[in-house]
Amino acid sequence: MNQTADNLPKGPRKRLLELSQERGASLKSLSEMLDRNPSYLQQFITKGSPKKLEEQDRRTLARFFGVAEVELGAVKDNSYIDAVSKPSRDDWVEVPRLDIGASAGPGALPSGEAVFDAFRFSRRWLAEQGFEGAQLSAITVEGDSMEPLLNDGDEILVDRAPHPFRDGVHVVRMGDTLMVKRVASAGSGRLALLSQNLAYPPVSVETEDVEIIGRVVWKGGRI
Known part of the structure; x- marks a missing residue:
């Protein structure tokens, strides 16, 4: 059965799945973008393994989707959007x-x-x-x-x-x-x-x- 964002509790895993579906980017391709095993993000979302994203992985994903790192599990002070000026057009x-x-x-x-x-x-x-x-x-x-x-x-x-x-x-x-x-x-x-x-x-x-x-x-x- 395909995982959907609706049956995940609120948090970084649900938000990442929502973003990937909105952009039309597969979890496999996103994992490969991070130089990770193709099943890396699938495992993170469906099984909670790892429990949280590595800092560099989280930052790369935040930049790709144009969102704050806090949406993907960072503490607010480490948020990508908070750490730099908001992207302009x-x-x-x-x-x-x-x-x-x-x-x-x-x-x-x-x-x-x-x-x-x-x-x-x-x-x-x-x-x-x-x-x-x-x-x-x-x-x-x-x-x-x-x-x-x-x-x-x-x-x-x-x-x-x-x-x-x-x-x-x-x-x-x-x-x-x-x-x-x-x-x-x-x-x-x-x-x-x-x-x-x-x-x-x-x-x-x-x-x-x-x-x-x-x-x-x-x-x-x-x-």
């Missing part, structure tokens, strides 16, 4: 959510690139993650070929800033088809489009037939 970056999907299946025809909403991220947190100068936009994953890394319905941040190519998870376009795949150099002017789900075989294509839209640098989704 310039301290935030709005990342557009585009009304398109990138297929993690056979391929999808994008209907357009209209902006319908935005995610709001701390400028400082983006810099700490190495995303300073990135040209970020958010799109939705469609299909199952990238499971378990990316699931159907996950939203991913794509850095569209020009960079020298290196192997990794990218959003690519072939003709009118938009896909998210692990892309690797195959030599002799070819690229391999690889799925995480082994039910989907690798696809080898000519480099000139593929447009690399951007590198996938973050994901968020329901647990």
Whole structure:
């Protein structure tokens, strides 16, 4: 049974679950952001282990969500918001959510690139993650070929800033088809489009037939 905030008593565990659900960030991805075991925050919320968050973990999460540390269990004097000036509008970056999907299946025809909403991220947190100068936009994953890394319905941040190519998870376009795949150099002017789900075989294509839209640098989704 999935844990919900409603059946938790008031306190840091309930507040953390509420924040993760509001932002659409999985507990697994948040744990990995902290360089912790993927089940770290799940264990904290559901079993109370550890009993309280480590100071550095709490501070990182408070910065990510833009809340006071006291909401996540700190004593008031250690509150992130109390310890520094309240963030101004310039301290935030709005990342557009585009009304398109990138297929993690056979391929999808994008209907357009209209902006319908935005995610709001701390400028400082983006810099700490190495995303300073990135040209970020958010799109939705469609299909199952990238499971378990990316699931159907996950939203991913794509850095569209020009960079020298290196192997990794990218959003690519072939003709009118938009896909998210692990892309690797195959030599002799070819690229391999690889799925995480082994039910989907690798696809080898000519480099000139593929447009690399951007590198996938973050994901968020329901647990």
